[in-house]
Amino acid sequence: MTSAAEARVVVPFLDMAAAAAALRPQLDAAFARVLESGRWVLGPEVAAFERELADYCGTSHAIGVASGLDALQLTLRALGVGPGEEVLVPGYTAVATWMAVTLTGAEPVGVDVDPQTFTLDPALLEAARTPRTRAVVPVHLCGHPADLDAVEAWASEHEILVVEDACQAHGATLEGRRVGSFGAAAAFSFYPTKNLGAIGDGGAVTTNDDALADKLRLLRMYGWRERGDSEIKGDNSRLDELQAAFLRARLPLLDSDNARRRAIAERYLDELDGLPGLVLPGAHDGHAWHLFVVRHPQRAALRAALDDRGIGTLIHYEVPPHRTRAFAATSAALPVTERLAEEIVSLPLYPQLGDDAVAAVIGAVRDSCEAFCCSTSSSASS
């Protein structure tokens, strides 16, 4: 970059084209391999990717499906979750976590989160339990591993199933184990913006349960074991050969990509510490840093100031699932989630972000926070 350009560095929130350009020869080779194979759906690339993802996560199976939403809903269905039952989900999460439950016919029941880790607060699970509670879906939101120790201890005591939503946490670890290897099964999304992203949609379930894996393989294609003979009522949720081939090109880089994410996050944590009004996210040794979400009581003003300086930001998520119109019938009060929704803003964080861009973000956040140093209400610190 020239110094003239540096003076007005514009940092986009994401740069998908840069991510693809960084891996262009491998992606071209993957594309050519699939074109020449004459197989487009559930072929050798999918089988190889499933093996490689399972090995990476330390599970005996990975089952490729069409999306993260499907990975969740098919897993819950395969486990027998359905109408008349309840599934506990965090209030602060992507709406897909809640929608996956409704697609099974069961009801999502929101549980509030810890304001530091943004993950399910295990202390609140017992109050949410009813005789209909069948499963709990801890989400490793933003890449921060959920407190699975506490969730699993509580769940096993009450014979409640645990299904991880690992859609934002490819490569995150907990006590040396990769997420995706806990609970009955875990759901991954390969939506392009995720830590491991396809060039389109995709998803997978990881599990150590042979019977569950078998059932998921039936569910993803019309209940077929043998073509044309439906053993059970299934769905169409297949992973494309092309996406599997692209994902195979990207998986070997996941750890180094995550290391770069971590280096950026550590710089943010270090250099943005102590700014008026700004609350930084909680760190964790096994964090995959999918998103870097800060909080500020004057979020709109902070975003506008950053936008003026050419720094892209987004809000994950503006409306929590239980406050969307789709879930208007849900009466849940989730005060931490609701507070977070008003204060959160995500800063740019992706492996292709160079040191200059990181410095530009830091400089802009510092200037902005100091510019409207404020009546930081006590609300900013809890």
Ligand SMILES: *Cc1c(COP(=O)(O)O)cnc(C)c1O
């Ligand atoms: C992205 C995401 C999903 C859904 O994945 P899709 O592939 O978009 O269906 C589910 N849960 C969480 C937490 C996500 O971030």
